[in-house]
Amino acid sequence: MAEAVEYKQIGTRPIRPDGVDKVTGRAQFGADMVLPNMIHGQVLRSPHAHAIIKSIDLSAALVMDGVYAAICGADFEPFVDSDLSRNIMARDKALYHGHAVAAVAATSLTIATAALEAITVEYEVLAPILDVVEAMDKNSPLVNDNNYTKLPEKPEKPSNIANIGKLERGNVEQGFERADIIVEREYIVPMAHQGYIEPHACTANIDETGRGSVWCCTQGHFDFRTATAKLLGKDLADLKFIASEIGGGFGGKTVVYLEPLAVMLSEKAGRPVRMKMTREEVFRATGPTSGTVTRVKVGLQNDGTITAAQTWSAFEAGAFEGAPHMPGIMSIYAPYEIENFVVEAFDVLVNKPKVAAYRAPGAPQTMHAFECALDEAAIALDMDPLDLRLVNAADEGTQAPYGPKFPPIGFKACIEAAKNHPNYKMPVPDGAGRGVSAGFWFNVGMQSSAEVNVNENGTVMVIEGSPDIGGSRASMALMAAETLGIEYENVRTQVGDTESTGFCNVTGGSRTTFATGMAVVQACEDVIGECKKRAAMTWAVDEDQVEWKDGSAVPGPGVNADVKPLSLAELARKAGKTGGPIQGRASVNAQGAGASFSINFADLRVDRDTGKVEVLNYTAIQDAGKAIHPAYVEGQMQGGAAQGIGWALNEEYVYDKNGVMENAGFLDYRIPVASDLPMIDTHIVEVPNPSHPYGVRGVGETPIVAPLAVCSNAVSRCLGQRLTNLPLSPPNILEAID
Amino acid sequence: MATVVLPDNFSALTNGERELSTKAQTYRELVAELILRWPQLEDLLDKTAVAIDGQIYQEAFLEEIGADSEVFFMARIEGG
Numbered sequence: 001m002a003e004a005v006e007y008k009q010i011g012t013r014p015i016r017p018d019g020v021d022k023v024t025g026r027a028q029f030g031a032d033m034v035l036p037n038m039i040h041g042q043v044l045r046s047p048h049a050h051a052i053i054k055s056i057d058l059s060a061a062l063v064m065d066g067v068y069a070a071i072c073g074a075d076f077e078p079f080v081d082s083d084l085s086r087n088i089m090a091r092d093k094a095l096y097h098g099h100a101v102a103a104v105a106a107t108s109l110t111i112a113t114a115a116l117e118a119i120t121v122e123y124e125v126l127a128p129i130l131d132v133v134e135a136m137d138k139n140s141p142l143v144n145d146n147n148y149t150k151l152p153e154k155p156e157k158p159s160n161i162a163n164i165g166k167l168e169r170g171n172v173e174q175g176f177e178r179a180d181i182i183v184e185r186e187y188i189v190p191m192a193h194q195g196y197i198e199p200h201a202c203t204a205n206i207d208e209t210g211r212g213s214v215w216c217c218t219q220g221h222f223d224f225r226t227a228t229a230k231l232l233g234k235d236l237a238d239l240k241f242i243a244s245e246i247g248g249g250f251g252g253k254t255v256v257y258l259e260p261l262a263v264m265l266s267e268k269a270g271r272p273v274r275m276k277m278t279r280e281e282v283f284r285a286t287g288p289t290s291g292t293v294t295r296v297k298v299g300l301q302n303d304g305t306i307t308a309a310q311t312w313s314a315f316e317a318g319a320f321e322g323a324p325h326m327p328g329i330m331s332i333y334a335p336y337e338i339e340n341f342v343v344e345a346f347d348v349l350v351n352k353p354k355v356a357a358y359r360a361p362g363a364p365q366t367m368h369a370f371e372c373a374l375d376e377a378a379i380a381l382d383m384d385p386l387d388l389r390l391v392n393a394a395d396e397g398t399q400a401p402y403g404p405k406f407p408p409i410g411f412k413a414c415i416e417a418a419k420n421h422p423n424y425k426m427p428v429p430d431g432a433g434r435g436v437s438a439g440f441w442f443n444v445g446m447q448s449s450a451e452v453n454v455n456e457n458g459t460v461m462v463i464e465g466s467p468d469i470g471g472s473r474a475s476m477a478l479m480a481a482e483t484l485g486i487e488y489e490n491v492r493t494q495v496g497d498t499e500s501t502g503f504c505n506v507t508g509g510s511r512t513t514f515a516t517g518m519a520v521v522q523a524c525e526d527v528i529g530e531c532k533k534r535a536a537m538t539w540a541v542d543e544d545q546v547e548w549k550d551g552s553a554v555p556g557p558g559v560n561a562d563v564k565p566l567s568l569a570e571l572a573r574k575a576g577k578t579g580g581p582i583q584g585r586a587s588v589n590a591q592g593a594g595a596s597f598s599i600n601f602a603d604l605r606v607d608r609d610t611g612k613v614e615v616l617n618y619t620a621i622q623d624a625g626k627a628i629h630p631a632y633v634e635g636q637m638q639g640g641a642a643q644g645i646g647w648a649l650n651e652e653y654v655y656d657k658n659g660v661m662e663n664a665g666f667l668d669y670r671i672p673v674a675s676d677l678p679m680i681d682t683h684i685v686e687v688p689n690p691s692h693p694y695g696v697r698g699v700g701e702t703p704i705v706a707p708l709a710v711c712s713n714a715v716s717r718c719l720g721q722r723l724t725n726l727p728l729s730p731p732n733i734l735e736a737i738d
Numbered sequence: 739m740a741t742v743v744l745p746d747n748f749s750a751l752t753n754g755e756r757e758l759s760t761k762a763q764t765y766r767e768l769v770a771e772l773i774l775r776w777p778q779l780e781d782l783l784d785k786t787a788v789a790i791d792g793q794i795y796q797e798a799f800l801e802e803i804g805a806d807s808e809v810f811f812m813a814r815i816e817g818g
């Protein structure tokens with residue numbers, strides 16, 4: 001059971017070990033790998049959002065000087081046929097504008113581009129299906145003629161609805177009968193991209209036996225190896241994947257796009273092949289998150305008690321199933337104890353890119369709707385929005401809407417922290433509106449491995465397999481230092497490749513500090529056990545007579561008092577005499593991830609002449625369990641808030657009637673820049689997760705959940721008019737208030 | 739007897755039964771019991787997370803189930 005205790009290393013704020021390399025340009029990202037004889041891969045993408053591919057002729061490209069290889073869907077047919085395979089390379093149908101239909105490798109990008117132009121593709125263009133609600137109509141044209149809604153009994157007819165999820169409890173009708181007020185609205189959240197700064201890139205170097213290495217920017221090189229091997233019918237042991245530094249992922253780099261193409265091209269060409277996407281390709285062909293239409297009905301009594309809630313939500317899946325509808329419906333009511341509820345969501349195919357995970361996938365969309373409805377209820381009941389949430393707040397023992405009872409959680413602590421925060425006690429600035437919202441994410445554990453090697457001078461090398469996106473190398477070093485009882489400066493952390501460390505699942509789901517951290521702690525405990533054994537050998541006593549304290553083996557009760565402690569450095573120096581190098585290792589399938597709740601609030605002002613929204617201040621409060629490196633936790637909270645504000649105020653995929661995205665670049669797809677935002681104030685609540693040795697919950701997902709409703713609620717209060725559709729961009733606001 | 743709650747998407751395969759009691763002492767025993775009763779659940783169970791007394795397991799195996807335990811099957815969570 002983790003307890004609130006004083007730590008020497010954990011909770012400190014050392015400078016990030018990768019910081020200098022990143023700001024000086026020394027850090028090696030996905031596109032930075034250069035190998036002798038390397039050539040360049042390029043992808044030909046569909047100019048149509050929905051079209052039958054009648055034929056593809058690569059021959060003209062293949063005979064060009066400097067072209068070493070060209071591939072298309074037919075090259076993948078001998079291997080597994082799956083949605084993932086058909087997403088990275090179209091077969092008989094192009095399913096979204098930008099869908100890959102062929103690829104080439106050539107000695108220069110110029111030649112590769114010319115080779116793409118030489119490829120002939122004959123299309124039969126079909127009308128794109130772009131509207132999620134229209135796509136659900138039984139008479140809608142189909143994105144995929146072979147898609148049948150996954151029901152226990154296969155439906156007679158195919159449909160654009162791939163999956164349906166539902167949760168319910170109690171009696172909703174009776175609950176609404178007990179309500180004093182009912183709020184009922186439809187809310188729209190647009191499709192949005194993760195917006196990582198580094199486009200996808202990789203370099204594959206495959207030899208004539210089909211074996212080789214892939215250097216790529218990824219959130220999980222082990223999972224990328226598995227996927228690539230499966231898609232190409234390879235033994236995964238023949239592929240070594242090396243994670244480069246990564247310029248953001250947010251869930252979008254948990255799936256392969258280029259890597260299998262680069263491996264196939266490299267194998268055919270007999271040369272290393274580097275591939276990198278342009279920003280336009282990133283927008284058109286890599287996973288955004290789902291746009292949604294959500295209908296909420298919530299009933300409350302005059303004291304703010306929620307008596308019933310009912311939600312219907314349609315999620316855009318893109319061209320293949322896999323929208324985050326289930327986490328969306330499992331999240332929507334999670335912060336609250338609600339006796340009667342039902343929530344139903346649909347995973348719907350449309351002719352847009354296949355969605356991928358994006359921080360807390362599904363939760364921002366559904367929780368935006370419910371948190372906006374609660375804000376409207378608070379206004380109707382003349383209640384402070386925090387008080388309304390406190391009346392209904394989930395606590396330890398509350399039965400979560402998805403089933404189990406919550407262990408210790410920090411939602412009430414977040415609300416209390418918000419109520420006492422100086423920014424909340426401050427009057428709302430003139431002409432502005434204040435928005436409040438809760439946030440939530442489950443967090444996950446999954447599999448991780450770690451090795452700890454003690455160098456001969458007592459410094460320590462931690463090797464683990466979780467790509468460092470949010471500062472995990474520093475967090476791992478802090479946990480290792482704390483466990484071993486040594487200084488942070490004496491620990492180095494390295495992200496190993498797939499051949500140099502044990503399996504790790506992706507860095508995602510807010511799992512790395514929790515799960516990989518757990519592996520690192522256990523590996524350090526393994527080292528301590530070995531050190532105690534070596535000390536016992538040195539002192540000629542039993543192992544159980546040796547204790548570990550402040551980085552040294554110390555004699556326990558019953559051992560000659562003259563025996564002097566042996567530090568880790570001393571034990572390491574003499575390791576040759578006591579059995580060789582000191583090493584610890586651990587592998588875990590970490591269970592017991594602790595849910596993380598948040599409260600965010602902000603003051604926003606709307607210029608009624610231009611429709612521009614100004615964020616005057618923004619405060620994010622979140623339960624981290626235990627902040628291993630508080631600056632990184634604050635960074636996660638600030639980054640998630642910035643992304644959520646961007647999604648709320650400006651970000652959206654704008655399609656023309658042909659299904660062509662019209663804003664596939666950062667000039668037109670407007671993510672917030674520093675000048676758009678105030679300093680995001682943060683407050684870390686620490687209610688330790690009892691399942692982690694240091695109380696860690698994981699913090700990366702939750703921060704993006706609340707900002708959507710915070711902005712909606714603030715703008716609606718500012719205008720005195722409920723706005724339900726995001727983004728709250730100037731044209732949309734002007735249209736709404738006209 | 740421990741209480742077991744099945745998710746909505748199991749209903750059609752269990753003739754609408756969502757809640758049952760079990761004497762199973764481990765997750766493995768519980769799964770065997772469920773598959774014996776409803777063989778068609780096997781694939782779904784393999785893709786489903788489970789919460790035992792509030793602790794969520796993405797991939798459970800030999801976890802203990804107590805006489806008063808509450809067991810909820812639920813969709814697996816990953817994340818970004």
